[in-house]
Amino acid sequence: MQADPATVEMLSTPRSGPLAGIVVADLSRVLAGPYATMLLADMGAHVIKIESSLGDDTRTWVPPVRDGEGTYFLSVNRGKHSIALDFADPEQLAIAHEIVSRADVLVENFRPGSLARFGLDYAALSAQHPSLVYASITGFGAALGADLPGYDLLVQAVSGLMDLTGTTEGGPTKVGVAVVDVITGVHATAGILAALNARHETGRGDHVEVELLTSILSALVNQTSAYVAGGVVPTRMGNEHPSLTPYEPFPTADDDLVIAVGNDGQFARLCEVIGMPDLASDERFATMGQRNAHRAELRVLLSERLRTRGADEWFEALRLARVPAGPIQGVDGGIRLATRLGLEPVVETGTGERRIPTVRHPIRYGASELDYAKAPPRLDADRDAVLEWLATTEAVSGR
Structure with missing residues (x-):
């Protein structure tokens, strides 16, 4: 040939x-x-x-x-x-x-x-x-x-x-x-x-x-560091994060919405968007450490409010406020988002x-x-x- x-x-x-x-x-x-x-x-x-x-x-x-x-x-x-x-x-x-x-x-x-x-x-x-x-x-x-x-x-x-x-x-x-x-x-x-x-x-x-x-x-x-530097054996936490809260999917009026708050400023903006500004100054939730210590209480409060509107509506509002959030999509959705x-x-x-x-x-x-x-x-x-x-x-x- x-x-x-x-x-x-x-x-x-x-x-x-x-x-x-x-x-x-x-x-x-x-x-x-x-x-x-x-x-x-x-x-x-x-x-x-x-x-x-x-x-x-x-x-x-x-x-x-x-x-x-x-x-x-x-x-x-x-x-x-x-x-x-x-x-x-x-x-x-x-x-x-x-x-x-x-x-x-x-x-x-x-x-x-x-x-x-x-x-x-x-x-x-x-x-x-x-x-x-x-x-x-x-x-x-x-x-x-x-x-x-x-x-x-x-x-x-x-x-x-x-x-x-x-x-x-x-x-x-x-x-x-x-x-x-x-x-x-x-x-x-x-x-x-x-x-x-x-x-x-x-x-x-x-x-x-x-x-x-x-x-x-x-x-x-961070998971291997938890063990080699802190002596802690990490455990399975589903969609939760061992060091960040809120950092997981939340139910809305229709689909689940992921919220990934990485600092106190983002949390304050999240609270403003969802109409619960007092949460940001609540001593249970004011800092990341405190939020992690009271994550179950915070999850209930956020879930109740987020269920009042749909995932896409919350996503647009949170995106404009520079709060990390997004819907859970399939691979097709990921390709479409990158294209958009x-x-x-x-x-x-x-x-x-x-x-x-x-x-x-x-x-x-x-x-x-x-x-x-x-x-x-x-x-x-x-x-x-x-x-x-x-x-x-x-x-x-x-x-």
């Missing part, structure tokens, strides 16, 4: 964005690694996604689908070029090494130690390519936790996240998205960017190691018949344009283009 000239040109021409000129060898699959490499691709890096003959696991995670392809895979793989390689085949393994020899960054989430037999481990590659930034993503680290499978749900369970999620009456509940993987992907991206920056000074790459467990323990912020606010949450990737809507990169740059030209690739779709790119480029000296 002849390589698509447009795809070859895409690989050979620097893209727009703050990472233009950076090449990433992506040996990761499922979510944490692919999310990180998609962020890098959005920022202008050339990302070569090296898959097995079966492809990334998420290609088979359906439903939902779009034109027969799983939307899970589509969500984290735009901007990449796919080539399927069998590392057990010496010729195909050689291609993988050729790709790495041209890469600035390698991202992998294989079981710790399993890439060593192919010479694709950090020790081997850093000796050959000392400026390579090598990012390893594991569930529980490469030492004592190496044999533990790094699945998001498992980490939610053992980290304490599930124990903190759900109602006080019910049992632990997982978060509605693989948040541990996503947070880990963000941490991996930050580590890679820091290592690339350090390379400008030292000329040397680094081994960036990120674990799912450590990532979510960091992301639990001019945030342009949906971008189309690809060209011609293969144009796929995806969620926009979460960062804006004043001086750089992000590139969404490459749609999530079909398995091995870019093999010929990658091989032609390899034939027309050379390994970078010292890399």
